[in-house]
Amino acid sequence: xxxxxxxxxxxxxxxxxxxxxxxxxKSALDEQIKVEKDRSLEVAAEVGVKSFSTxxxxxxxxxKDAPIAFNEFELFDFVxxxxxxxxxxxxxxxxxxxxxxxxxxxxxxxxxxxYDLKGGLFCVRRSLSRAGSTLRGGVSGLAQLGGRRGVxxxxxx
Numbered sequence: 001x002x003x004x005x006x007x008x009x010x011x012x013x014x015x016x017x018x019x020x021x022x023x024x025x026k027s028a029l030d031e032q033i034k035v036e037k038d039r040s041l042e043v044a045a046e047v048g049v050k051s052f053s054t055x056x057x058x059x060x061x062x063x064k065d066a067p068i069a070f071n072e073f074e075l076f077d078f079v080x081x082x083x084x085x086x087x088x089x090x091x092x093x094x095x096x097x098x099x100x101x102x103x104x105x106x107x108x109x110x111x112x113x114x115y116d117l118k119g120g121l122f123c124v125r126r127s128l129s130r131a132g133s134t135l136r137g138g139v140s141g142l143a144q145l146g147g148r149r150g151v152x153x154x155x156x157x
Contacts, residue, residue: 040059040061041061041063044061050062101116
């Protein structure tokens with residue numbers, strides 16, 4: 001098949017088909033690039049160089065340090081033993097309870113004030129939109145209630 005025929009075939013594909021084809025090519029190229037980087041690192045180590053001159057341009061290969069992985073629990077225990085003054089205690093309401101509490105089935109809004117179904121004051125609602133007194137439940141509902149958009153929605157003291 002000639003290059004022109006291949007180009008015509010490619011152009012006859014629908015956009016989703018072209019995207020799938022290009023994605024497959026990218027995956028194959030990314031995989032082969034990793035293989036060639038590893039091979040180049042091996043050659044560089046054998047020869048004792050860090051860069052190569054090729055007809056396509058210069059190539060520099062340097063092996064990166066492996067990332068360090070920590071066990072969170074062991075790290076916490078170490079810090080608790082060696083520097084207990086930096087340990088922070090956070091009071092928070094679990095996400096499942098926030099979702100339950102802000103569910104529209106469990107609250108009512110009267111004049112912008114949110115009450116639980118027993119009549120207890122929940123909080124003053126700060127409207128983020130002009131959509132009337134509609135409240136969306138769940139954790140995002142709490143963010144809307146508190147007006148803290150884009151902030152950790154867990155309730156903390």
